[in-house]
Amino acid sequence: MTKEKKKAKKEPTFEERLARLEEIVEQLESGEVGLDASLKLYAEGAELIKVCRKDLAAAEQRIQKLTESAEGNLETEPMEMEEEEEA
Amino acid sequence: MSILFDARDVPEPQDEGPETVWALTRRIRDVVEVEIPQVWVVGQVSNLKRHSSGHVFFSLKDDRASVRCVVWRSDADRLPGEMADGLEVELHGRLSVFPPQGTYQVYVTRVMARGVGRLEVAFRKMKERLQKEGLFAPERKRLLPRFPRTIGVVTSPTGAAVRDIIQMLGRRWPRARILLAPSRVQGEGAAEDIVRGIASLNRAGGVDVMIVGRGGGSLEDLWPFNTEAVARAMAASAVPVVSAVGHETDVSISDFVADARAPTPSAAAEMVAPDAREIAAGLEAALARMGRALRHRLDGLRQRLAMAERSRYVRHPEDLVLARAQTVEDLATRLAGRVRQTAQAGRLRLEGAASRLAEHAPRAQRAAAEGALRMAGHRLAAAGRTLVEHRWRARLDRLAGRLQDLNPDRVLARGYSRTVLARTGATLKRAADARPGDLLHTHLADGDLASRVTEEGGALADKPPVVPGASNDRAAQAPRRRRRSRAKRDDDGPTLFDEG
Numbered sequence: 001m002t003k004e005k006k007k008a009k010k011e012p013t014f015e016e017r018l019a020r021l022e023e024i025v026e027q028l029e030s031g032e033v034g035l036d037a038s039l040k041l042y043a044e045g046a047e048l049i050k051v052c053r054k055d056l057a058a059a060e061q062r063i064q065k066l067t068e069s070a071e072g073n074l075e076t077e078p079m080e081m082e083e084e085e086e087a
Numbered sequence: 088m089s090i091l092f093d094a095r096d097v098p099e100p101q102d103e104g105p106e107t108v109w110a111l112t113r114r115i116r117d118v119v120e121v122e123i124p125q126v127w128v129v130g131q132v133s134n135l136k137r138h139s140s141g142h143v144f145f146s147l148k149d150d151r152a153s154v155r156c157v158v159w160r161s162d163a164d165r166l167p168g169e170m171a172d173g174l175e176v177e178l179h180g181r182l183s184v185f186p187p188q189g190t191y192q193v194y195v196t197r198v199m200a201r202g203v204g205r206l207e208v209a210f211r212k213m214k215e216r217l218q219k220e221g222l223f224a225p226e227r228k229r230l231l232p233r234f235p236r237t238i239g240v241v242t243s244p245t246g247a248a249v250r251d252i253i254q255m256l257g258r259r260w261p262r263a264r265i266l267l268a269p270s271r272v273q274g275e276g277a278a279e280d281i282v283r284g285i286a287s288l289n290r291a292g293g294v295d296v297m298i299v300g301r302g303g304g305s306l307e308d309l310w311p312f313n314t315e316a317v318a319r320a321m322a323a324s325a326v327p328v329v330s331a332v333g334h335e336t337d338v339s340i341s342d343f344v345a346d347a348r349a350p351t352p353s354a355a356a357e358m359v360a361p362d363a364r365e366i367a368a369g370l371e372a373a374l375a376r377m378g379r380a381l382r383h384r385l386d387g388l389r390q391r392l393a394m395a396e397r398s399r400y401v402r403h404p405e406d407l408v409l410a411r412a413q414t415v416e417d418l419a420t421r422l423a424g425r426v427r428q429t430a431q432a433g434r435l436r437l438e439g440a441a442s443r444l445a446e447h448a449p450r451a452q453r454a455a456a457e458g459a460l461r462m463a464g465h466r467l468a469a470a471g472r473t474l475v476e477h478r479w480r481a482r483l484d485r486l487a488g489r490l491q492d493l494n495p496d497r498v499l500a501r502g503y504s505r506t507v508l509a510r511t512g513a514t515l516k517r518a519a520d521a522r523p524g525d526l527l528h529t530h531l532a533d534g535d536l537a538s539r540v541t542e543e544g545g546a547l548a549d550k551p552p553v554v555p556g557a558s559n560d561r562a563a564q565a566p567r568r569r570r571r572s573r574a575k576r577d578d579d580g581p582t583l584f585d586e587g
Contacts, residue, residue, distance in 0.1 A: 013234070013236075014234045014262070015233055015234045018234075018366075021370075021373055022373075024377065025373050025376050025377055025380070028376075028377050028380035028381060028384075029376060029380045031380070031383070031384060035384065035388065038380075038381060038384055039381075041377075042377055042378075042381050045373070045374075045377045046374065046377070049370050049373060049374050052366075052370055053367065053370055055262070056262065056363045056366060056367055059260075059261040059262035059363070060261060061253070061256065061257045061261040061265070062264040062265065063253060063264075063265045063267065064264065064265065064266050064267065065244065065266075065267050065269060066239075066266050066267060066268045066269075066287055066288065066291055067268075067269070068283070068287055074287055074290055074291055076266065076291070079244070079267060
């Protein structure tokens with residue numbers, strides 16, 4: 001898993017965002033960054049946090065069943081969970 | 088009209104109609120107990136359970152069939168100590184039917200251990216082989232991804248396992264998509280289903296991790312997860328596998344091969360997914376930390392600014408200029424003074440050097456040298472003269488002295504005389520030169536004497552008397568001194584007296 005942000009096309013993964021956030025916090029806490037840079041970093045960090053929060057909150061569980069057709073093709077279909085099935 | 092069955096198969100109807108289950112069962116029992124009164128069978132023990140009542144239950148099996156066995160409490164103590172699943176045993180017993188469940192079982196009277204059952208042996212061999220191939224090696228095990236986007240599951244679509252997994256994932260990490268590859272998890276065909284399920288999840292693509300497992304059950308029930316086929320399928324999977332088979336204490340081969348082992352399916356779900364709530368809390372913490380860090384920074388800067396504002400020069404900037412100006416003045420003065428000093432010192436040194444240099448000027452030096460040379464010459468000459476005088480004088484004195492000694496007058500004064508042969512006029516040196524009758528003139532210190540030689544006189548002619556200091560004595564006396572200047576004199580006599 002790469003940590004660098006890819007160019008515009010590819011969206012960073014959740015993991016990549018978290019990693020970048022960790023980086024930002026460390027830099028700000030280190031106190032070695034100039035004032036202007038600090039403000040920019042803070043803004044970037046706040047934005048990342050917003051996106052990640054939304055990401056976590058919006059999640060809705062998707063359950064799919066994977067089956068193989070007679071020809072050997074894979075098919076997925078949504079699956080409904082039955083209640084209280086016999087073990 | 089369709090006929091469901093052949094009329095010939097229908098049993099003779101009883102007078103009362105169809106028999107009861109109990110009646111049927113009783114008939115079966117009768118047949119069984121009569122036809123097979125004694126049982127002597129060999130097989131492998133499986134599913135051994137000691138009931139709380141004290142009775143012991145197990146299955147005796149081979150690769151195709153199994154039969155239930157019961158050991159009464161009273162006989163249980165006599166069971167062989169090594170009695171355990173996998174043990175091959177020979178047993179004696181009675182076959183009977185257990186009506187409530189419609190099953191037949193062996194009421195065991197005697198059990199003899201035979202060693203490890205063939206099936207067990209085969210299993211152990213297989214396990215060893217897989218281990219030797221390195222399938223269980225810790226280095227093979229991959230790390231599970233931190234934030235999986237798609238989680239695969241190979242298990243029964245019905246049953247507690249899949250429900251538990253879905254519930255757990257729904258609580259912790261609903262973000263992830265769950266992709267289920269449905270499979271039988273016990274009995275015939277289960278191993279193949281599991282193998283196929285693992286392969287499908289690999290083919291589907293995008294699956295970050297998978298859980299393979301089932302809920303609790305007997306050893307037989309769990310057996311598919313002990314097969315070589317399933318083990319190899321897990322080993323070959325490009326997607327990391329978490330094995331979750333049965334309960335905490337159940338360990339199967341899949342547990343060894345998988346990248347991770349979970350005691351139950353729920354635990355597997357926990358292992359595989361992060362807790363979103365924890366992450367959310369982490370985000371809040373990160374926000375707080377960033378805020379603190381920034382505030383800290385700003386506070387620091389504000390403080391520095393305040394301090395700077397308080398500083399004298401900010402309030403009275405002109406002071407800065409004044410102070411500077413003063414310093415400049417001061418420095419200028421010091422500089423001027425220094426320059427003068429330096430110049431002065433320089434001039435003095437220059438003059439000093441010049442005069443010293445003059446002393447050492449070539450012309451002066453040459454004159455001085457010449458003077459010194461002349462002086463030296465004089466001194467040398469003087470020294471030379473002195474030396475020469477000294478030496479020559481000494482020599483002269485010495486010679487004069489010797490001369491004095493050799494002064495004939497002195498010699499004569501001492502008693503020596505010179506005799507001349509009148510005939511020849513030469514000084515007589517040798518007695519042999521004088522013949523008897525010759526006239527001799529003898530010069531002494533105060534006068535002369537004339538004399539005539541009387542006779543040759545043998546003794547006298549041959550051996551003239553040696554008078555100290557006489558001519559014939561000189562040979563002994565003087566030769567050493569003479570020898571030094573051989574060029575002028577000869578050894579025989581003083582050249583001073585030589586006339587010829």
